[in-house]
Amino acid sequence: MSARARKWLGVLAALGVVGAAAALWVHTKARRRLERVHRVHSDVPSVSRAEPERRAASVARGEHLVHARYGCAHCHGEDLGGGFMLDESAMGRWPAPNLTRGEGGLPADFDLSDWDKAVRHGVRRDGTASVMPSQDFAAMSDEELLDIVTYVRSLPPVDRELPPRSFGPVGTLLLALGELQLAAESLASRTEHPTRPPHEAPTAEFGAHLAQTCIACHGRSFAGGPIRGGAPDWPPASNLTAHADGLATWTFEDFERLMREGERPDGTTVRTPMREVTQLGRRMSGTELRALWAFLRSLPEMPAPR
Numbered sequence: 645m646s647a648r649a650r651k652w653l654g655v656l657a658a659l660g661v662v663g664a665a666a667a668l669w670v671h672t673k674a675r676r677r678l679e680r681v682h683r684v685h686s687d688v689p690s691v692s693r694a695e696p697e698r699r700a701a702s703v704a705r706g707e708h709l710v711h712a713r714y715g716c717a718h719c720h721g722e723d724l725g726g727g728f729m730l731d732e733s734a735m736g737r738w739p740a741p742n743l744t745r746g747e748g749g750l751p752a753d754f755d756l757s758d759w760d761k762a763v764r765h766g767v768r769r770d771g772t773a774s775v776m777p778s779q780d781f782a783a784m785s786d787e788e789l790l791d792i793v794t795y796v797r798s799l800p801p802v803d804r805e806l807p808p809r810s811f812g813p814v815g816t817l818l819l820a821l822g823e824l825q826l827a828a829e830s831l832a833s834r835t836e837h838p839t840r841p842p843h844e845a846p847t848a849e850f851g852a853h854l855a856q857t858c859i860a861c862h863g864r865s866f867a868g869g870p871i872r873g874g875a876p877d878w879p880p881a882s883n884l885t886a887h888a889d890g891l892a893t894w895t896f897e898d899f900e901r902l903m904r905e906g907e908r909p910d911g912t913t914v915r916t917p918m919r920e921v922t923q924l925g926r927r928m929s930g931t932e933l934r935a936l937w938a939f940l941r942s943l944p945e946m947p948a949p950r
Contacts, residue, residue, distance in 0.1 A: 706795025725802025746801030766827030851939025
């Protein structure tokens with residue numbers, strides 16, 4: 645073997661060692677984030693829904709919350725028997741659990757405290773982080789959580805087994821670099837939640853409560869931009885403020901058409917993940933849509949991040 649060939653073999657071997665070390669670092673960092681145990685102080689008041697009238701009202705409210713406000717069916721399926729948040733080879737397979745009492749569903753002793761940890765803190769029953777976007781649900785009130793649980797428990801059992809969670813190469817890398825959000829890391833220690841939601845009226849206050857489910861994509865400023873941890877083909881989230889590159893020229897009627905039909909004023913249609921949001925918009929009341937619009941119009945104008 646020539647000296648030049650030996651030199652290149654040495655270079656390739658060195659690159660292989662560097663690559664193996666980098667891969668080991670990525671997998672170790674990602675695993676540590678996923679295996680970290682988070683302690684949650686769950687203090688959800690137990691409110692009785694024993695009376696038939698109160699229980700029926702709670703089930704009705706819970707159904708509306710699930711299908712019109714919080715979008716649970718997007719991931720867990722219309723029957724809430726389980727589905728996938730994401731199913732891509734690059735990012736991974738992230739199952740959304742079967743929420744019913746059927747085969748493969750929630751165990752019989754899954755109580756309100758477990759629901760609180762999962763929904764509002766992003767923490768699984770064993771204390772590790774889930775990939776559920778709980779930042780969208782952190783402002784959910786105790787009353788709303790109870791209504792949702794009451795509704796889910798009223799559903800017929802669905803027998804559906806789901807595979808375990810897995811991460812692809814891109815998902816693992818994003819975990820290691822901290823680019824993939826794990827809600828538990830910021831929400832596990834949170835101890836304060838509203839007891840009840842704001843009064844339902846076409847006000848910015850009520851709209852602000854509803855808009856909490858928009859934060860994961862549009863950001864806390866609602867100025868939009870690239871969606872952290874989203875699928876590679878997702879477009880940037882739109883700017884929802886009244887800035888020139890946002891909703892400056894929009895009317896309420898434009899906003900309502902987008903939310904109910906998925907069509908912008910220029911005639912273009914929305915793409916995933918906003919396309920799924922229109923399924924909620926069709927079921928929202930006029931009061932809810934006007935409250936959302938009032939809130940968005942109250943925001944300071946901000947340019948979309950680049």
